[in-house]
Amino acid sequence: MINQIVKQFNIPTSCKIDKKLYKKQFIESFKLKSDEKRAIKEDVESIELLYLLNTQNINIEPCTNDEVDYSEVAYIHLKLSNDKQYKKLAHIVQYIPYMVVLLISYKDRFCINISTKRINQNDKTKLITDEEYFTNWIDINNPNEKEKEFLKSLQLQNQSFVNFKSFYNDLLQKVVALKLSKHTPSLITPKERNKETLANIFKLEEQIKELKKRIKKETHFNEKVNLNVELKRLYDSLNSIKSELLRCC
Secondary structure, X not given: OHHHHHHHHOOOHHHEEEEEEOHHHHHHHOOOOHHHHHHHHHHEEEEEEEEEEOOOOOOOOOEEOOOOEEOOEEEEEEEEOOOXXXXXXXXXXXXXXXXXXXXXXXXXXXXXXXXXXXXXXXXXXXXXXXXXXXXXXXXXXXOOHHHHHHHHHOOHHHOOOOOHHHHHHHHHHHHHHHHHHHXXXXXXXXXXXXXXXXXXXXXXXXXXXXXXXXXXXXXXXXXXXXXXXXXXXXXXXXXXXXXXXXXXX
């Protein structure tokens, strides 16, 4: 079913691989913890390399230096039999030493993960994941209007062809824009500063969650009042960011 989604990206057939990646490869090639090995064995149905874009099959230049390696981009499908640990499993697949657009599917739903990576200075053959971005789960058969527009934006011709770093960053910004569009009536415009906005929203939401727990446990009236004042301040900050998104939408 994920094929109907991938077809929308308009990737040339010259980049098509359709090669199965075996779970055993991940277990033997990477230093996985026991819980990671168990998750791979029990929760993964299949892993498949769908497309691999490089200078041999598409007109995009690599971008490499001592810090980053954007020499190729892979589209990989991770099919799950259990979605409880999908972020952990995505992190494992991202150990692959090139830039990955990861499509994760479970039954009739899928999400997309894009992660930034840098070169491991202790081992130049390896990349270290810096930031991980996930879309929410999307119904394969019935995406909403924002999701349809998002998927259309992922078409190859809608990305920068300056080099693979620009290409990959365009895809990343579109994933971030969809995440932020949870707070707006329509899909917001992808731009670099959206990452900071998303990080601020996440931080405030986590602080609100923790503060609510403290308020629930607090038995002293005065301290409870102070905590509620702080909670209101956090909500005001969060609402201010959301109002700014609506103005820019």
